[in-house]
Amino acid sequence: NAGVTQTPKFRILKIGQSMTLQCTQDMNHNYMYWYRQDPGMGLKLIYYSVGAGITDKGEVPNGYNVSRSTTEDFPLRLELAAPSQTSVYFCASSRRNSGAFFGQGTRLTVV
Amino acid sequence: EDQVTQSPEALRLQEGESSSLNCSYTVSGLRGLFWYRQDPGKGPEFLFTLYSAGEEKEKERLKATLTKKESFLHITAPKPEDSATYLCAVQAGNDYKLSFGAGTTVTVRA
Numbered sequence A: 001n002a003g004v005t006q007t008p009k010f011r012i013l014k015i016g017q018s019m020t021l022q023c024t025q026d027m028n029h030n031y032m033y034w035y036r037q038d039p040g041m042g043l044k045l046i047y048y049s050v051g052a053g054i055t056d057k058g059e060v061p062n063g064y065n066v067s068r069s070t071t072e073d074f075p076l077r078l079e080l081a082a083p084s085q086t087s088v089y090f091c092a093s094s095r096r097n098s099g100a101f102f103g104q105g106t107r108l109t110v111v
Numbered sequence B: 001e002d003q004v005t006q007s008p009e010a011l012r013l014q015e016g017e018s019s020s021l022n023c024s025y026t027v028s029g030l031r032g033l034f035w036y037r038q039d040p041g042k043g044p045e046f047l048f049t050l051y052s053a054g055e056e057k058e059k060e061r062l063k064a065t066l067t068k069k070e071s072f073l074h075i076t077a078p079k080p081e082d083s084a085t086y087l088c089a090v091q092a093g094n095d096y097k098l099s100f101g102a103g104t105t106v107t108v109r110a
Helices: none
Strands: A004-007 A010-013 A019-025 A031-037 A043-051 A054-057 A064-066 A076-078 A087-094 A106-110 B003-007 B010-014 B019-026 B030-038 B045-050 B056-059 B062-066 B070-075 B084-092 B104-109
Touching: A004 A087, A019 A031, A019 A087, A043 A064, B003 B084, B010 B019, B019 B030, B019 B084, B030 B062, B030 B070, B045 B056, B045 B062, B070 B084
Parallel strands: A010 A106, B010 B104
Antiparallel strands: A004 A019, A019 A076, A031 A043, A031 A087, A043 A054, A064 A076, A087 A106, B003 B019, B019 B070, B030 B045, B030 B084, B056 B062, B062 B070, B084 B104
Protein backbone atom coordinates (compact mmCIF):
# COMPACT_ATOMS: atom_id res chain seq x y z
CA ASN A 1 0.00 0.00 0.00
CA ALA A 2 1.82 3.11 -1.26
CA GLY A 3 -0.37 5.76 0.48
CA VAL A 4 0.24 9.26 -0.93
CA THR A 5 2.89 9.52 -3.64
CA GLN A 6 4.35 12.79 -4.84
CA THR A 7 6.60 13.38 -7.83
CA PRO A 8 9.12 14.79 -8.37
CA LYS A 9 10.98 14.86 -5.04
CA PHE A 10 13.19 17.75 -6.07
CA ARG A 11 13.02 20.35 -8.86
CA ILE A 12 14.79 23.53 -9.83
CA LEU A 13 12.82 25.93 -12.03
CA LYS A 14 13.84 29.13 -13.72
CA ILE A 15 11.73 32.25 -13.18
CA GLY A 16 8.79 32.23 -15.57
CA GLN A 17 8.81 28.48 -16.21
CA SER A 18 5.79 26.30 -15.46
CA MET A 19 5.47 22.83 -14.00
CA THR A 20 3.03 20.34 -12.54
CA LEU A 21 3.53 18.64 -9.20
CA GLN A 22 1.95 15.22 -9.25
CA CYS A 23 0.06 13.64 -6.34
CA THR A 24 -1.70 10.30 -6.30
CA GLN A 25 -3.24 8.28 -3.48
CA ASP A 26 -4.38 4.67 -3.39
CA MET A 27 -6.53 4.78 -0.24
CA ASN A 28 -9.77 5.81 -2.00
CA HIS A 29 -9.88 9.03 0.04
CA ASN A 30 -12.33 11.71 -1.08
CA TYR A 31 -10.48 14.63 0.50
CA MET A 32 -7.15 15.85 -0.86
CA TYR A 33 -5.01 18.85 0.00
CA TRP A 34 -1.98 20.80 -1.21
CA TYR A 35 0.19 22.66 1.31
CA ARG A 36 3.40 24.60 1.13
CA GLN A 37 5.88 24.79 3.99
CA ASP A 38 8.55 27.46 4.12
CA PRO A 39 11.65 26.98 6.33
CA GLY A 40 10.76 27.15 10.02
CA MET A 41 7.12 27.85 9.22
CA GLY A 42 3.89 25.93 9.47
CA LEU A 43 1.82 24.47 6.66
CA LYS A 44 -0.14 26.88 4.48
CA LEU A 45 -3.11 25.49 2.55
CA ILE A 46 -2.99 26.21 -1.19
CA TYR A 47 -5.99 24.27 -2.55
CA TYR A 48 -8.16 21.40 -1.42
CA SER A 49 -10.73 19.06 -2.91
CA VAL A 50 -13.64 17.16 -1.37
CA GLY A 51 -14.10 14.86 -4.34
CA ALA A 52 -13.57 14.40 -8.06
CA GLY A 53 -14.59 17.52 -9.95
CA ILE A 54 -14.67 19.74 -6.84
CA THR A 55 -11.84 22.06 -5.79
CA ASP A 56 -11.60 25.08 -3.52
CA LYS A 57 -9.04 27.72 -2.63
CA GLY A 58 -7.09 27.67 0.60
CA GLU A 59 -5.10 30.48 2.24
CA VAL A 60 -2.44 31.02 -0.47
CA PRO A 61 -3.86 30.03 -3.91
CA ASN A 62 -2.34 32.82 -6.03
CA GLY A 63 0.05 31.53 -8.68
CA TYR A 64 -1.30 27.96 -8.52
CA ASN A 65 -4.02 25.91 -10.16
CA VAL A 66 -5.41 22.45 -9.46
CA SER A 67 -7.71 19.91 -11.04
CA ARG A 68 -9.36 16.76 -9.71
CA SER A 69 -10.57 14.57 -12.55
CA THR A 70 -10.26 11.30 -10.59
CA THR A 71 -10.44 10.28 -6.93
CA GLU A 72 -6.79 9.21 -6.99
CA ASP A 73 -5.03 12.19 -8.57
CA PHE A 74 -4.73 15.84 -7.52
CA PRO A 75 -2.03 17.64 -9.55
CA LEU A 76 -0.84 21.16 -8.66
CA ARG A 77 0.10 23.46 -11.52
CA LEU A 78 2.53 26.35 -11.14
CA GLU A 79 2.31 28.93 -13.91
CA LEU A 80 5.05 31.53 -14.40
CA ALA A 81 7.19 30.44 -11.46
CA ALA A 82 8.48 33.15 -9.12
CA PRO A 83 11.18 33.04 -6.41
CA SER A 84 8.43 33.42 -3.79
CA GLN A 85 7.23 29.94 -4.77
CA THR A 86 10.45 28.36 -3.53
CA SER A 87 9.19 26.01 -0.86
CA VAL A 88 8.46 22.42 0.09
CA TYR A 89 5.09 21.25 -1.20
CA PHE A 90 3.08 18.54 0.51
CA CYS A 91 0.05 16.69 -0.76
CA ALA A 92 -2.30 14.93 1.67
CA SER A 93 -5.47 12.88 1.59
CA SER A 94 -8.09 11.83 4.12
CA ARG A 95 -11.51 10.37 4.71
CA ARG A 96 -14.24 12.61 6.07
CA ASN A 97 -13.48 13.86 9.62
CA SER A 98 -10.33 11.71 9.82
CA GLY A 99 -6.64 12.43 10.05
CA ALA A 100 -4.87 13.21 6.80
CA PHE A 101 -1.99 11.19 5.39
CA PHE A 102 0.84 13.12 3.79
CA GLY A 103 3.26 12.44 0.98
CA GLN A 104 7.00 12.90 1.38
CA GLY A 105 7.00 16.31 -0.27
CA THR A 106 8.44 18.05 -3.33
CA ARG A 107 11.29 20.47 -2.68
CA LEU A 108 11.04 23.25 -5.29
CA THR A 109 13.61 25.98 -5.91
CA VAL A 110 12.89 28.86 -8.31
CA VAL A 111 16.00 30.71 -9.50
CA GLU B 1 -11.26 32.73 10.02
CA ASP B 2 -9.94 29.69 11.87
CA GLN B 3 -7.04 30.44 14.21
CA VAL B 4 -4.68 27.81 15.57
CA THR B 5 -1.86 28.85 17.91
CA GLN B 6 0.76 26.50 19.28
CA SER B 7 3.06 27.14 22.22
CA PRO B 8 5.86 27.10 22.99
CA GLU B 9 7.65 27.45 19.64
CA ALA B 10 10.50 25.27 20.90
CA LEU B 11 11.00 22.97 23.86
CA ARG B 12 14.24 21.45 25.03
CA LEU B 13 13.88 18.52 27.43
CA GLN B 14 16.18 16.18 29.25
CA GLU B 15 15.46 12.50 28.67
CA GLY B 16 12.78 11.47 31.15
CA GLU B 17 11.59 15.06 31.79
CA SER B 18 7.85 15.11 31.10
CA SER B 19 6.20 18.19 29.59
CA SER B 20 3.17 19.45 27.67
CA LEU B 21 2.59 21.25 24.38
CA ASN B 22 -0.38 23.56 23.91
CA CYS B 23 -2.64 24.11 20.90
CA SER B 24 -5.29 26.80 21.32
CA TYR B 25 -7.94 27.29 18.66
CA THR B 26 -10.59 29.81 17.70
CA VAL B 27 -13.05 28.19 15.32
CA SER B 28 -16.77 28.02 14.77
CA GLY B 29 -18.07 24.48 15.01
CA LEU B 30 -15.07 22.24 15.61
CA ARG B 31 -15.33 19.01 13.62
CA GLY B 32 -11.99 17.58 14.69
CA LEU B 33 -8.56 18.45 16.11
CA PHE B 34 -5.55 16.55 14.82
CA TRP B 35 -2.01 16.08 16.09
CA TYR B 36 0.91 15.27 13.78
CA ARG B 37 4.60 14.60 14.18
CA GLN B 38 7.06 15.87 11.56
CA ASP B 39 10.68 14.80 11.30
CA PRO B 40 13.17 16.94 9.32
CA GLY B 41 12.82 16.44 5.57
CA LYS B 42 9.70 14.30 5.93
CA GLY B 43 5.98 14.79 5.58
CA PRO B 44 3.82 15.08 8.72
CA GLU B 45 2.83 11.79 10.31
CA PHE B 46 -0.68 11.51 11.74
CA LEU B 47 -0.86 10.82 15.50
CA PHE B 48 -4.33 11.51 16.94
CA THR B 49 -7.82 12.80 16.21
CA LEU B 50 -9.94 14.39 18.95
CA TYR B 51 -13.57 15.24 18.28
CA SER B 52 -15.11 16.59 21.47
CA ALA B 53 -14.18 18.26 24.75
CA GLY B 54 -13.08 15.77 27.38
CA GLU B 55 -11.77 13.27 24.88
CA GLU B 56 -8.30 11.78 25.38
CA LYS B 57 -6.09 9.60 23.17
CA GLU B 58 -2.81 7.84 24.04
CA LYS B 59 0.02 6.31 22.09
CA GLU B 60 3.18 5.15 23.82
CA ARG B 61 4.59 8.20 25.64
CA LEU B 62 2.13 10.65 24.08
CA LYS B 63 -1.29 11.63 25.38
CA ALA B 64 -3.58 14.18 23.74
CA THR B 65 -6.45 15.92 25.51
CA LEU B 66 -9.10 18.37 24.33
CA THR B 67 -11.13 21.17 25.93
CA LYS B 68 -13.47 23.66 24.28
CA LYS B 69 -10.63 26.11 23.65
CA GLU B 70 -7.40 24.13 23.54
CA SER B 71 -5.65 20.81 23.27
CA PHE B 72 -2.59 19.53 25.07
CA LEU B 73 -0.06 16.98 23.94
CA HIS B 74 1.59 15.49 27.00
CA ILE B 75 4.94 13.77 26.56
CA THR B 76 5.70 11.43 29.46
CA ALA B 77 9.32 10.41 30.17
CA PRO B 78 10.47 11.42 26.68
CA LYS B 79 13.31 9.71 24.84
CA PRO B 80 15.65 11.23 22.23
CA GLU B 81 13.61 9.57 19.47
CA ASP B 82 10.65 11.76 20.48
CA SER B 83 12.56 14.75 19.11
CA ALA B 84 10.47 16.21 16.28
CA THR B 85 8.15 19.08 15.39
CA TYR B 86 4.62 18.48 16.63
CA LEU B 87 1.84 20.08 14.61
CA CYS B 88 -1.78 20.70 15.54
CA ALA B 89 -4.57 21.15 12.97
CA VAL B 90 -8.33 21.75 13.04
CA GLN B 91 -11.32 21.17 10.81
CA ALA B 92 -14.37 23.30 11.50
CA GLY B 93 -17.67 24.50 10.12
CA ASN B 94 -19.13 23.26 6.88
CA ASP B 95 -15.95 22.92 4.85
CA TYR B 96 -13.18 20.36 5.14
CA LYS B 97 -10.06 22.45 4.89
CA LEU B 98 -7.43 21.49 7.45
CA SER B 99 -5.82 24.52 9.17
CA PHE B 100 -2.45 24.07 10.90
CA GLY B 101 -0.64 25.81 13.70
CA ALA B 102 3.04 26.73 13.32
CA GLY B 103 4.21 23.77 15.40
CA THR B 104 6.35 23.12 18.47
CA THR B 105 9.86 21.78 17.93
CA VAL B 106 10.80 19.35 20.70
CA THR B 107 14.41 18.39 21.34
CA VAL B 108 15.09 15.63 23.87
CA ARG B 109 18.68 15.31 25.11
CA ALA B 110 20.06 12.01 26.38
